[in-house]
Amino acid sequence: MVMPTTDALSIQNLSVNFGNKTALRDISLDIHKGELLGIIGPTTSGKTTFLTVLNRMIDTLPDAKVRGRIRMGDLNLLATQQVQSVRRRVGMIFALPVALPLTIRGNVEYGPRRSGVRDPGILDVLVEDSLKAAGLWEEVETRLDSPALKLSGGQQQRLCIARALALKPEVLLLDEPCSGLDPLSTARVEDTLIALRGDVTIVLVTNNPYQASRVADRTAFFLGGELVELNDTKALFTLPKDERTQAYIEGKFG
Amino acid sequence: MNPSVKRSPPRGKGPRVTLRATYRKPWSERLLEGGVHLAAWLCILFVVLILFFLARESGGLVFKDVFQVVGRYWRPISEPPQFGVLPLLAGSLLVTLTATAIAVPLGVGAAIYIGEFAPPQVREILKVSVEFLAAIPSVVIGFLGMIVLAPLVKSLFNLPTGLTALSASLMLAWMAMPTIVSLTEDALRSVPDTLRHGAYALGATRWQTIRRVLLPAAKPGILAATMLGVGRVIGETMAVLMISGNAARIPHSVLEPIRTLTATIAAEMGETVQGSDHYQALFSLGLVLFGITLVVNTIADRLVHRGETS
Numbered sequence: 001m002v003m004p005t006t007d008a009l010s011i012q013n014l015s016v017n018f019g020n021k022t023a024l025r026d027i028s029l030d031i032h033k034g035e036l037l038g039i040i041g042p043t044t045s046g047k048t049t050f051l052t053v054l055n056r057m058i059d060t061l062p063d064a065k066v067r068g069r070i071r072m073g074d075l076n077l078l079a080t081q082q083v084q085s086v087r088r089r090v091g092m093i094f095a096l097p098v099a100l101p102l103t104i105r106g107n108v109e110y111g112p113r114r115s116g117v118r119d120p121g122i123l124d125v126l127v128e129d130s131l132k133a134a135g136l137w138e139e140v141e142t143r144l145d146s147p148a149l150k151l152s153g154g155q156q157q158r159l160c161i162a163r164a165l166a167l168k169p170e171v172l173l174l175d176e177p178c179s180g181l182d183p184l185s186t187a188r189v190e191d192t193l194i195a196l197r198g199d200v201t202i203v204l205v206t207n208n209p210y211q212a213s214r215v216a217d218r219t220a221f222f223l224g225g226e227l228v229e230l231n232d233t234k235a236l237f238t239l240p241k242d243e244r245t246q247a248y249i250e251g252k253f254g
Numbered sequence: 255m256n257p258s259v260k261r262s263p264p265r266g267k268g269p270r271v272t273l274r275a276t277y278r279k280p281w282s283e284r285l286l287e288g289g290v291h292l293a294a295w296l297c298i299l300f301v302v303l304i305l306f307f308l309a310r311e312s313g314g315l316v317f318k319d320v321f322q323v324v325g326r327y328w329r330p331i332s333e334p335p336q337f338g339v340l341p342l343l344a345g346s347l348l349v350t351l352t353a354t355a356i357a358v359p360l361g362v363g364a365a366i367y368i369g370e371f372a373p374p375q376v377r378e379i380l381k382v383s384v385e386f387l388a389a390i391p392s393v394v395i396g397f398l399g400m401i402v403l404a405p406l407v408k409s410l411f412n413l414p415t416g417l418t419a420l421s422a423s424l425m426l427a428w429m430a431m432p433t434i435v436s437l438t439e440d441a442l443r444s445v446p447d448t449l450r451h452g453a454y455a456l457g458a459t460r461w462q463t464i465r466r467v468l469l470p471a472a473k474p475g476i477l478a479a480t481m482l483g484v485g486r487v488i489g490e491t492m493a494v495l496m497i498s499g500n501a502a503r504i505p506h507s508v509l510e511p512i513r514t515l516t517a518t519i520a521a522e523m524g525e526t527v528q529g530s531d532h533y534q535a536l537f538s539l540g541l542v543l544f545g546i547t548l549v550v551n552t553i554a555d556r557l558v559h560r561g562e563t564s
């Protein structure tokens with residue numbers, strides 16, 4: 001395992017409410033630079049909410065109330081007005097791949113173009129690099145200008161990863177990225193994530209603890225909006241400290 | 255196709271034969287099926303009938319020398335009469351294009367505001383107003399045009415008369431707007447939120463998302479909305495008759511009076527003798543309109559369809 005030197009994100013006392021419903025309660029954790037952090041937990045445990053806070057997608061939900069502090073380098077992430085810039089630095093991939101109604105190339109270029117990159121040469125390089133990093137290049141190299149919606153689900157999900165990578169993000173958030181994919185496509189996405197780890201900090205929310213045990217450096221267990229346990233993946237799965245963690249992974253594995 | 259082939263049981267395929275034998279469509283189902291079949295065929299029949307009667311009443315005048323599609327003068331009661339369609343065609347074309355150019359940007363813009371920006375209460379108020387606007391009879395809009403809009407255009411551009419192509423176009427744009435607004439809004443609404451979020455997550459602003467993601471995704475719907483709006487503009491008669499100035503001359507600008515195909519038919523039909531050249535000429539205009547509608551619809555269909563598949 002890589003020993004990180006600094007933290008990509010440092011989260012202190014983060015709480016989120018929707019009306020009078022608490023979705024996250026007093027979460028504090030540091031996400032190391034370059035690590036692949038897995039997050040497991042049953043549905044409604046707050047995993048998605050946690051990710052949406054990290055790139056300010058939570059701003060699109062009008063009744064969400066966020067408290068706490070998140071530091072990204074020198075940036076006070078929850079206070080900044082530069083929401084678009086936060087979202088470029090912290091990319092997000094959703095459970096259902098959503099290719100934009102553009103060509104394959106258009107999807108990958110979308111982010112860079114919106115942030116002002118116009119030079120065709122630079123864009124071409126970005127497209128190729130990002131698709132290669134997402135492990136999709138060989139499959140689409142010859143049809144970059146055909147509609148992205150014609151790709152299979154697994155390919156679209158890797159396209160979404162490429163699209164996010166084209167912005168050269170520091171952090172990549174993935175919310176159950178394989179829940180709609182078949183085992184083969186899942187394996188390809190996992191390979192992609194493993195290859196990316198180190199260069200990009202990855203937070204992978206998964207409803208499948210197996211997946212976390214396969215790919216994550218550290219794993220966090222969320223339950224009812226609380227962070228129950230965070231440890232090296234191997235330790236968490238073999239010797240969970242909290243009995244709720246144990247119950248969850250036994251229930252899932254048994 | 256020979257129906258007996260379809261009905262005879264395929265030999266050597268036991269199970270399928272039994273299935274056919276045991277399943278009988280219930281009566282109500284057969285009745286309904288027959289009903290919708292009939293309705294569908296009636297639609298086609300009506301179109302064919304309209305074409306047939308138009309052709310019959312026009313008495314083949316379309317093919318005679320007096321009736322000239324590219325003729326420059328429409329003088330039905332001079333001696334000899336001249337039936338040149340060009341001024342009417344130009345009038346129709348001018349108001350249709352001008353009205354479309356006004357109505358589409360305004361309508362799509364209003365739909366974007368209603369669908370993407372307006373707070374919920376404002377949205378409801380706007381939607382109800384738009385629907386109300388759609389329900390106003392065109393004659394009433396024509397009145398408004400005559401007493402409010404025409405004098406305004408007259409004084410604004412310092413013209414001898416306010417009854418011009420521009421006034422008619424503004425009226426028509428107003429009438430086409432509700433259709434365009436509500437259908438475009440539906441199209442935008444049907445774009446899934448996942449797409450919006452996908453674009454936001456890539457750091458796109460609201461406007462960037464609308465321009466590059468929502469509008470392209472809603473394009474087939476917006477095109478359909480536009481074409482239906484244009485359809486209303488082409489077919490509208492009364493308001494145009496009241497406010498366009500009624501001059502069958504080839505216009506050189508939108509500030510001149512014009513006359514459209516539809517207005518000509520409506521205005522002159524009462525004065526003709528059945529079977530006369532004038533009568534036949536008006537039906538020939540009907541044929542021309544029919545042709546135009548056919549072409550516009552075909553193009554619209556192609557456009558909408560292409561948008562859907564790509």
Ligand SMILES: Nc1ncnc2c1ncn2[C@@H]1O[C@H](COP(=O)(O)OP(=O)(O)O)[C@@H](O)[C@H]1O
Pocket residue numbers: 018021022023041042043044045046047048049050061
């Ligand atoms: N937009 C929202 N409005 C209201 N409540 C929400 C919203 N999003 C999430 N919640 C609530 O927050 C809690 C955590 O949800 P979520 O973060 O989606 O959990 P998970 O991703 O682990 O399934 C749930 O109780 C859910 O009902």
Ligand SMILES: [Mg+2]
Pocket residue numbers: 047048049175
């Ligand atoms: Mg979730």
